[in-house]
Amino acid sequence: MSIIxxxxxxxxxxxxxxxxxxxxxxxxIIKPKYKKIKAVNDVSFSVEKGxxxxxxxxxxxxxxxxxxxxxxxxxxxxxxxxxMDLDPKKDRxxxxxxxxxxxxxxxxxxxxxxxxxNFKFFGxxxxxxxxxxxxxxxxxxxxxxxxxxxxxPVRNLSLGQRIRCEIVASLIHEPKILFLDEPTIGLDPxxxxxxxxxxxxxxxxxxxxxxxxxxxxxxxxxLCKRVIIINKGKVVLDDSMENLKYHYLNKKILxxxxxxxxxxxxxxxxxxxxNKGVNLKIEVDTNKKSISxxxxxxxxxxxxxxxxxxxxxxxxISNIYNDGE
Amino acid sequence: xxxxxxFKLMFTSAKYALMREMLNKVTFxxxxxxxxxxxxxxxxxxxxxYSIKDNVGGYSFKMVMLLWALASFSFGISxxxxxxxxxxxxxxxxxxLDNYLVQPKNVLLSAISSDVDVSAxxxxxxxxxxxxVCGFSIDTFILFLIFGITxxxxxxxxxxxxxxxxxxxxxxxxxxxRMNNMITNFATYPEGIxxxxxxxxxxxxxxxxxxxxxxxxxxxNFNLINFLIVIGSCILFIIFAFIIFNRGLKRYSSTNLMIxxx
Amino acid sequence: MRKYFYIxxxxxxxxxxxxxxxxxxxxxxxxxxxxxxxxxxxxxxDSSQVINGYSKSQMIxxxxxxxxxxxxxxxxxxxxxxxxxxxxxxxxxxxNKPYSYIGYLLSSKMGEMSISFVLYFIGAIILGLIFLxxxxxxxxxxxxxxxxxxxxxxxxxxxxxxxxxxxxxxxEDTGPFYWVYSKVILIFGTIFPxxxxxxxxxxxLSYSPIYVVSYGPAKLFVNFSYIESIKILIAQxxxxxxxxxxxxxxxxxxxxxxxxxxx
Numbered sequence: 001m002s003i004i005x006x007x008x009x010x011x012x013x014x015x016x017x018x019x020x021x022x023x024x025x026x027x028x029i030i031k032p033k034y035k036k037i038k039a040v041n042d043v044s045f046s047v048e049k050g051x052x053x054x055x056x057x058x059x060x061x062x063x064x065x066x067x068x069x070x071x072x073x074x075x076x077x078x079x080x081x082x083x084m085d086l087d088p089k090k091d092r093x094x095x096x097x098x099x100x101x102x103x104x105x106x107x108x109x110x111x112x113x114x115x116x117x118n119f120k121f122f123g124x125x126x127x128x129x130x131x132x133x134x135x136x137x138x139x140x141x142x143x144x145x146x147x148x149x150x151x152x153p154v155r156n157l158s159l160g161q162r163i164r165c166e167i168v169a170s171l172i173h174e175p176k177i178l179f180l181d182e183p184t185i186g187l188d189p190x191x192x193x194x195x196x197x198x199x200x201x202x203x204x205x206x207x208x209x210x211x212x213x214x215x216x217x218x219x220x221x222x223l224c225k226r227v228i229i230i231n232k233g234k235v236v237l238d239d240s241m242e243n244l245k246y247h248y249l250n251k252k253i254l255x256x257x258x259x260x261x262x263x264x265x266x267x268x269x270x271x272x273x274x275n276k277g278v279n280l281k282i283e284v285d286t287n288k289k290s291i292s293x294x295x296x297x298x299x300x301x302x303x304x305x306x307x308x309x310x311x312x313x314x315x316x317i318s319n320i321y322n323d324g325e
Numbered sequence: 326x327x328x329x330x331x332f333k334l335m336f337t338s339a340k341y342a343l344m345r346e347m348l349n350k351v352t353f354x355x356x357x358x359x360x361x362x363x364x365x366x367x368x369x370x371x372x373x374x375y376s377i378k379d380n381v382g383g384y385s386f387k388m389v390m391l392l393w394a395l396a397s398f399s400f401g402i403s404x405x406x407x408x409x410x411x412x413x414x415x416x417x418x419x420x421x422l423d424n425y426l427v428q429p430k431n432v433l434l435s436a437i438s439s440d441v442d443v444s445a446x447x448x449x450x451x452x453x454x455x456x457x458v459c460g461f462s463i464d465t466f467i468l469f470l471i472f473g474i475t476x477x478x479x480x481x482x483x484x485x486x487x488x489x490x491x492x493x494x495x496x497x498x499x500x501x502x503r504m505n506n507m508i509t510n511f512a513t514y515p516e517g518i519x520x521x522x523x524x525x526x527x528x529x530x531x532x533x534x535x536x537x538x539x540x541x542x543x544x545x546n547f548n549l550i551n552f553l554i555v556i557g558s559c560i561l562f563i564i565f566a567f568i569i570f571n572r573g574l575k576r577y578s579s580t581n582l583m584i585x586x587x
Numbered sequence: 588m589r590k591y592f593y594i595x596x597x598x599x600x601x602x603x604x605x606x607x608x609x610x611x612x613x614x615x616x617x618x619x620x621x622x623x624x625x626x627x628x629x630x631x632x633d634s635s636q637v638i639n640g641y642s643k644s645q646m647i648x649x650x651x652x653x654x655x656x657x658x659x660x661x662x663x664x665x666x667x668x669x670x671x672x673x674x675x676x677x678x679x680x681x682x683n684k685p686y687s688y689i690g691y692l693l694s695s696k697m698g699e700m701s702i703s704f705v706l707y708f709i710g711a712i713i714l715g716l717i718f719l720x721x722x723x724x725x726x727x728x729x730x731x732x733x734x735x736x737x738x739x740x741x742x743x744x745x746x747x748x749x750x751x752x753x754x755x756x757x758x759e760d761t762g763p764f765y766w767v768y769s770k771v772i773l774i775f776g777t778i779f780p781x782x783x784x785x786x787x788x789x790x791x792l793s794y795s796p797i798y799v800v801s802y803g804p805a806k807l808f809v810n811f812s813y814i815e816s817i818k819i820l821i822a823q824x825x826x827x828x829x830x831x832x833x834x835x836x837x838x839x840x841x842x843x844x845x846x847x848x849x850x
Contacts (some may be wrong), residue, residue, distance in 0.1 A: 073426045075578040096429035112345035359763030366770040499611045518629040
């Protein structure tokens, strides 16, 4: 049974164009010019119960707009949305009891209060009886390892601790679906990893459906079984993580500084992007050559500095486009 | 049932915000005390005016004090419980409404009651002190409380209405501020000094008639019809505020004013 | 000197765009004047009556001028800005810049005020003419002296606000101090001339800052006298020096405190 059902979703924005300078300001007041932007253009997909789905795309691709429409913040121009058989446009309040939302860039917590007080407040928002809230807080405290700071005012917490509290706050009312909009934005890799683990554990424990947006591929690589990639308001790919990994996430970028020049041309699975003597940038196809083999070729003793990174999302998308043609 | 839950949440919000403000005791109490002094300083103004003339706009000194008591009390209630109503433009413009839209509660109520203004406690206390100094009786005190609530609801409604203009006009914040200040300005002067067009405006566009003048008349000389006029206008203003806000909210949801921020 | 001129100029330019905002805030000023116009019209039974040496038209012109000086100052946001600079530690960035923080504050404030001063003053004169029909008897030289006195009043007001804002070195919230200050100026300096207060209070007020930031220029405008004008200008210069030194003193003390506490 699908828990989210989206068909032919469309959303257009009118943007006022403003020319530079004082003249431009006057002009835009007297005769405003508008540009229409198709933020979401004919998007369809469905999500099954208990699924962890990643909704990714570069900045401005329409991720946030879509998530805002699914949660009832924005109204769609056309197409249909069913979230737990409810129409977010009409049944906003009813839907609110069933879903939880964490917007990475927007804080919902009261910063001067402790997480504990905050959770109790959200209990009141969702009309949960005191005793039930207490029990729930204890349970989530265990799961998200909040014990050491549950009585510390939120303003004194680190960013990672805060986001954990944000997530817990949105789980107080046991939502069936959790929307996470860029939950790991601005976090360092270790904290990111920790948050991902916790989200995964929570999904296992409560069978909560998770709808996650991100512009960071590694976020979802570790979390989700299914990926929807969106770009310029259109779905570019809707596939299993495994397929995506096999076809597009198999490449890593190695950027290294060596003591002596190394000649790698002609090696299978290695593509030289930049070669400026001791500064070398290569792309390694891990289906053909493992990272450790590549490192061996470079000779670990020869490496002064190295940086291994994923292929940027923009590049993956352009690859997908190219494959389609 | 629904309504009761909304109220419960409103009070929980106020309680939590108050807890936050009380973290710094010195700031908390100095805010309240200085606000009382602030209001009290106007007594000097009226002492001087009444030393020149023994009636100003048909009001005796005591009536002006009663006017001040009611204004201070009702402004205090409004600013304490609905601080954010005076900040609504900002809330709309910076996208904070999103947080309330994903909660199963009335968006307007959650938005405007999510913070408290501590100095407003000083207003409330000052209003009560001045009322008691002017003279206490059970029936006028009950009326005073009722009018305190109706006036605070009316000025809150006006703040919501002018604040909601930000749904349509991006630069209406200044106008909203002006309007709210204007009401404060007029509310502490006897209506009798105003004449002509201004007087008409004060009973219509800036509805101080039902916020201050009629309640003072009823307080000094009870009149059922005037009493009902105040209650009725209060209800109308509340309904109007909800209608305007909800219209705007629909627009917010269908256009996303904050496209620039995506 | 040049760098202060540049700070002044940048602030002025960026504020040109806010001309509309100034016009908008003028509505608030207009409302104040309107209320006082009606109030004094009620209290003066006829236009020939004189109360404490002021005719009705002089009384209303007095309020028109004092309110201009006060409105142009926009003290609340200025005070808040300074306090926030102090509390957030922004002020420490200014410590090692090649200009004095006080000089920076004053020149940027003056840039901001010049536009609103010009607009307010023109608007105020028009408003007064509409309400009262004629200007007080004043010739062009006298008018220029009044303007000069108004500008000096603005500078002293700005220094006084800076002093209050810098209290943030010592207390968490300077807001309440600002309220009290604004109420003192309003009651004792803006709505009534000093002559309206009883004996001792009158004497105290004529030595207080109120004499130089509101009473002086407004009194000159409604009832000019050369002797009075020299007295007021000298008092203003003395007050500028005193308030400036006070700003410096508080700033230096606060700066030391910051260094001790490590910001």
